[in-house]
Amino acid sequence: MRTVIFDLDGTLADTSVDLINAANTCFRGLGLGDLLDPTQDAAIAVRGGRMMLTEGFKRAGNIDPAEIDRQYPVLLQAYAQDVATHTTLYDGAMDAVEQLKSDGFAVGVCTNKPEGLAIAVLDALGVRSAFGSLIGADTLPVRKPDPAPLRAAVERAGGDPMRSLLVGDSITDLDTSRAMNVPSVMVTFGPAGMAVADLKPDALIHHYNELPAVAAELLS
Incomplete structure (x- = not known):
């Protein structure tokens, strides 16, 4: 998948x-x-x-x-003690997740935030159940940019590691995807802004409504 x-x-x-x-x-x-x-x-x-x-x-x-x-x-x-007072999902994020799932994609999360804190954030936002997997910094003995967490996130979501991609916002995410030889998609609406273009990922998205089509093209 x-x-x-x-x-x-x-x-x-x-x-x-x-x-x-x-x-x-x-x-x-x-x-x-x-x-x-x-x-x-x-x-x-x-x-x-x-x-x-x-x-x-x-x-x-x-x-x-x-x-x-x-x-x-x-x-x-x-x-x-205060994980989500000011935390918000980026515009259109969950619409994109649901569209991907409708299109037959598995979805998951791979973060360098400790797993327990990542779960707490997603729970506070009410979206934890939307994702088929969650791998945090301490889930495995290694963390991104080692490819093992990304591979585990894909497999636990029920997917094929060689038919996957990572959506991120940093050199760590880019290096992780390259280490597993899968496409990388960078968001330009995060704190790094358009500077992520300098990393030369496989694709950039400026809004989450672009992601389903980009994913379908990269994983065609």
Whole structure:
């Protein structure tokens, strides 16, 4: 079965504000105030918790790897308590998912967000049951850009890994699809915007209403 796998942060949903609020909880706890801006730093947010901590401490003038390690669990706990207050699905995302399923595609999620948090986000958005699989950063011993998580997401959704593609928004997603030798589709409406065009994916989409046709062409 042909399969479309989605990244989560910055691809299916705009999670940046809730992620940055979690990181700022860490900084405030250290007396540093809010070091990240929910709007201007959206692209940093979707690159992960450690990246947010690294950037914040850089702005504070003290990048201490040991402190990043100490604060990372604090960030995860803060995020787990408030995963979706400001998180929204990108326009047309679920219409595209349902159209793909109607067209005979399997669909799933492959993210570098810890699995439990990914489930919490999708549950909060009310869309978890729409996906045939969900692979997170800690589901397997490896994470993207290793191709194993993508392969597992396809297989658990009931699809054929060699008839699949990955929809994402970052170099990590591109490298993952290339590692498995399958097409990559990049969204231009995420925090990275049109900069994803520089990655030269197999296709770009500017709105989710384009995805069903693009997937059908790439996996024809």
